[in-house]
Amino acid sequence: MEVITDNLDLWGEALTGTLVLFFGGGLLALLLGFIVGAMRVSPIPVARAVGAVYVNWIRNTPLTLVMFFFAFCLPILLRERIDAILLATLALGVYTATYVAETLRSGINTVPVGQAEAARALGLTFGQVMTLVVLPQATRSVIPPMMSVFIALLKNTTVAAGFSVLNLGSVRAWLSERGENQLVTLLWVMVIFVVLVLLLAWLQRAMERKWKVAR
Amino acid sequence: MTSVLYDVPGPKAIARNRILGLVTIVVILAAVGWVIWRFAATGQFSADKWEIFTYGAIWQRLLDGAVATLTAFAAAAVGALVLGFVLAVGRLSDRAWIRVPVGWLTEILRAIPVLVFMMLLYYGLPVIGVRMEPYWAVVIALVAYNGSVLAEVIRAGVESLPRGQSEAGYAIGLRKAGVLRLILLPQAIRAMMPVIVAQLVVTLKDTALGFIITYPELLYVIKLLGSNAVYSSPLIQTAIIGGSIYVAMCLALSYVAYRIEQRTKRRQQQQAAEGGTPHHPMGPGGTDTELIALQARAGKLDPGSAPPA
Numbered sequence: 288m289e290v291i292t293d294n295l296d297l298w299g300e301a302l303t304g305t306l307v308l309f310f311g312g313g314l315l316a317l318l319l320g321f322i323v324g325a326m327r328v329s330p331i332p333v334a335r336a337v338g339a340v341y342v343n344w345i346r347n348t349p350l351t352l353v354m355f356f357f358a359f360c361l362p363i364l365l366r367e368r369i370d371a372i373l374l375a376t377l378a379l380g381v382y383t384a385t386y387v388a389e390t391l392r393s394g395i396n397t398v399p400v401g402q403a404e405a406a407r408a409l410g411l412t413f414g415q416v417m418t419l420v421v422l423p424q425a426t427r428s429v430i431p432p433m434m435s436v437f438i439a440l441l442k443n444t445t446v447a448a449g450f451s452v453l454n455l456g457s458v459r460a461w462l463s464e465r466g467e468n469q470l471v472t473l474l475w476v477m478v479i480f481v482v483l484v485l486l487l488a489w490l491q492r493a494m495e496r497k498w499k500v501a502r
Numbered sequence: 503m504t505s506v507l508y509d510v511p512g513p514k515a516i517a518r519n520r521i522l523g524l525v526t527i528v529v530i531l532a533a534v535g536w537v538i539w540r541f542a543a544t545g546q547f548s549a550d551k552w553e554i555f556t557y558g559a560i561w562q563r564l565l566d567g568a569v570a571t572l573t574a575f576a577a578a579a580v581g582a583l584v585l586g587f588v589l590a591v592g593r594l595s596d597r598a599w600i601r602v603p604v605g606w607l608t609e610i611l612r613a614i615p616v617l618v619f620m621m622l623l624y625y626g627l628p629v630i631g632v633r634m635e636p637y638w639a640v641v642i643a644l645v646a647y648n649g650s651v652l653a654e655v656i657r658a659g660v661e662s663l664p665r666g667q668s669e670a671g672y673a674i675g676l677r678k679a680g681v682l683r684l685i686l687l688p689q690a691i692r693a694m695m696p697v698i699v700a701q702l703v704v705t706l707k708d709t710a711l712g713f714i715i716t717y718p719e720l721l722y723v724i725k726l727l728g729s730n731a732v733y734s735s736p737l738i739q740t741a742i743i744g745g746s747i748y749v750a751m752c753l754a755l756s757y758v759a760y761r762i763e764q765r766t767k768r769r770q771q772q773q774a775a776e777g778g779t780p781h782h783p784m785g786p787g788g789t790d791t792e793l794i795a796l797q798a799r800a801g802k803l804d805p806g807s808a809p810p811a
Contacts, residue, residue, distance in 0.1 A: 326526075330508045330515070333523040337530055347703070347752035349710035351721060352745050359728075360738045364540040395506060403506045413508075421506055442615040449617075449714030456617055459625060470626035477614050477622070484613040 290462065290471050297461055302479075304454035308376055308444040313437055315380025320387025327392050342385045350446050354378040358450040375447035379440065386436045394429030395421070427498045434491035438484055445480075455479060546738055554733040555743065567723030568747055574637060574719060575706045578644035582705060583698075585649025590656035596678060611650035617711050619643035624715045636717035640709060648705045655697050659690030696766060699759035706752055720744055 291298055326338035345353065357378040362369050398421050406420040445456030453461060455476050462472045511519060541547055554560050592604035623639035634642075663686060671681035691698070713721040724744035728737030 328505070328507055329522075330505075330511060331519050331523045331526065334526045337526060343753070343756075344749065347707075347756050348745070348749050349707040349721070349752070351710035351713055352741075352748055355713075355721060355725070356741060356745070359725075360741055363738060364537075364544055364546075366544060398506045400506050407509060417507075442613075445615040445617045446711065446714070448621075449711075456615065456621075459621060463625075468629055470622070470629040473618065473622040473626040476618055480615055480618065481610060481613045 290467050290475060294462060294465060294467065297458060297465075300453055301455050301458035301461075304372060304447075304452060305441075305444050305456075307372060308379055308447055308452070308454060309437075309441050311376040312379030312383060312444070313440055315376065316383035316387050316436075316440065319380060319384035320391065323384060324388035324391035324395075327388060328395055338388065342388055345382060345385045346389075348382075350378070350382050350443055351449065353382045354446055354450055357381075371450060372447070372452045375450055375452045379443060379447070383436065383440045383443070386439070387433070390429055390432045390436055391425075394425045394432070397428045398424045430498050431491055431495045434487060434494065438487045438491070441483060441487065442480065541738075550734045551736045551739050554727065554730070554736050554739065560727060563723055563727065564720070564744055564747065567718065567720035567744070568751070570637075570717070571706075571709050571712075571719040571748075572751070574640050574644070574709045574712060574717065577641045578648065578705050578709070579702050581641065581645035582648035582652055582701075585645055586652025586656055589650060589653030590660070591682065593653065593657055594660060594682065608650045608653050611646050612654070614647070616643050616647045616708050617714060619646060620711060620715050636712060636715050639715055640712040640717050640719075643711075644705055644708055647708075648701060651701055651704075652698060655694050655701065656687070656690055659694035660686045662693070663689055693766070696759050696763035699755065699762060703752055703755045703759065706755055710748065720748055 323338050323341055326334040327342065329335060329338075354375060357374045358371065361374060402420055402424065403416055406416045411419065444454055447454055448456030448460075451457075458476065459469055459472050463469050508515075545551070589604055589608050592600050593608060595601045595604070620639050620643040623634060623642055624636060627634065660682075667685055667689065668681050671685040676684065709719055710721050712719045713725070716722065721744070724740045725737075727733070727744075728740040729735055
C-alpha cells in the first residue's frame with residue numbers, strides 16, 4: 288500500500304492520463320465511428336466501399352502499429368512537435384472507431400425490415416422513420432455491445448505506455464526511477480484495472496437490464 | 503433493394519446519391535492528396551530514404567522480425583487453445599469447488615490488460631528472482647488472456663446447444679465426460695470456429711505489444727531500421743513496408759475466419775432447407791461484436807452459477 292500512499296502525485300497523474308485517453312479516445316471513436324457506420328449502411332456504393340476498406344484495414348492492424356504511425360510518423364510529416372498524449376488519443380480513437388462502426392451497423396441490422404416498411408407505408412418521412420421507429424430499437428440492441436467496446440478501449444489505453452505517455456500502464460517506469468518495487472506496483476495496476484473493468488461491466492449490466500428489447 | 507434505412511431510390515434520390523458519392527470521392531482524394539503533399543514536402547520520396555530497401559540484408563532482418571512475430575504467435579495460439587479448453591471444461595464442471603475458482607480465474611485474466619500482464623512477467627518477476635526472456639513474457643501473457651477469452655467462447659458454444667443433445671447422451675449411458683467429449687464439445691467447436699479463428703487474429707495483432715517490452719518482433723525491427731541514421735532515418739518508409747507485412751498476415755488469417763463463417767452459414771441454410779433444425783449459436787450479428795462482448799463482459803461474475811437449463 289505504501290507504493291501508492293508515498294507516491295500519490297504520480298498515481299494521480301497516471302490515473303488522469305488513463306482517463307484522458309479513455310474519454311478522449313472514446314469521444315473521437317464515437318464521432319468517427321458514427322460517420323463510418325453511417326457510410327457502411329448508406330445507399331451510396333462509394334461510401335460503403337470506403338467504409339468497408341477503413342474498417343477492414345484498421346481492424347486488421349495491431350493497435351501498437353496504429354499508435355506507432357501516429358506517435359512517430361505524423362510528427363515527421365507535420366514537422367511539428369505534438370503532445371504525446373494527443374497523438375495516443377488520436378490513435379485510440381481511429382482504432383476504436385472501427386469497432387464502434389461495426390457495432391452500430393450490426394445494431395441497425397437487428398431491426399427487421401418490416402418495421403421500416405410499415406412505417407413508410409404509414410407515410411412517415413425519412414426523419415420520422417429514423418427517430419420514431421428504427422433508431423429507438425437499434426439503440427437498445429447497440430448499448431450492451433457498445434459498452435464492451437469501451438471496456439476494450441479502457442484496457443487498450445495501456446498501449447500508450449510504449450509511446451511515452453504517463454498512464455496506468457507506464458506508471459511502473461516512473462515509479463521504478465523512484466526506487467519502488469516494480470512487482471508490487473504492477474500488481475496494484477492490475478487491481479485498479481480489474482476494479483475499473485468490473486465497474487464498467489456493472490454499468491453495462493444495469494443498462495442491459497433497463498434497455499432490454501422485448502421481442 | 504429496400505433496407506431498414508432507405509427505400510428503393512426514385513429519380514430524385516438517385517441524383518442525390520450520385521452527388522453524395524462524388525462528395526465522398528472528393529473528400530477521399532483530398533485526404534490522399536494531402537498525405538502525398540506532406541510526403542513530398544518533407545522529402546519522403548527522395549531516393550536516399552528508400553535506398554535501405556535495395557539491400558538484401560535489410561529484407562533478411564525484416565523477415566527475421568516477421569518470423570519472430572509468427573513464432574510467438576504460434577506458441578501463444580497453441581497455448582491459448584489448450585488453456586481455453588481446460589478453463590472451459592473446468593467452468594462446465596458439476597463440482598462447485600472446481601467451477602467457482604476457475605470461473606473467477608477466467609474473469610480476472612480477461613479483465614487485465616495484456617500489456618500489463620507482459621510487464622508483470624518481464625519487469626515485475628525479476629524482483630522475486632524469476633527472470634525470463636521477453637519471448638516468454640509475450641507468449642505467457644498472450645496465452646493467459648486469449649486462453650480465458652477462448653474458454654468463454656467454448657463455454658458459450660456448449661451452452662447454446664439444445665438441451666436434448668446432452669440428454670440423449672446421458673440416455674444412451676454416457677457419463678458426463680463422455681457427453682462433453684463426444685457430443686457437446688465437437689458441436690460447440692464447429693459452431694464457434696469463426697469466433698475462435700477471429701480470436702487468433704487478436705492474438706496475432708497483440709504480439710505487436712512485444713515491441714514495448716523489447717521483444718525483437720517485426721515492429722521492433724521496423725523501429726530499429728527506421729532510426730538508422732546511416733540510411734537517413736527512413737522511419738516512415740520502414741513503417742509502411744513493415745506495417746504492410748503485419749496487416750497482410752492479419753488480413754490473411756481474418757480471411758480464413760470469414761471463409762469458415764460463410765461455410766457454416768451455407769451448411770445451416772442447407773439444414774434448414776432439408777427440414778432439420780438449424781442451430782444459430784451467434785444469431786445474425788457480426789462475429790466481431792460477439793467477440794468483443796465475450797472478451798470484455800468480464801463483469802458477468804457468475805462463476806458459481808450452474809449451466810442454464
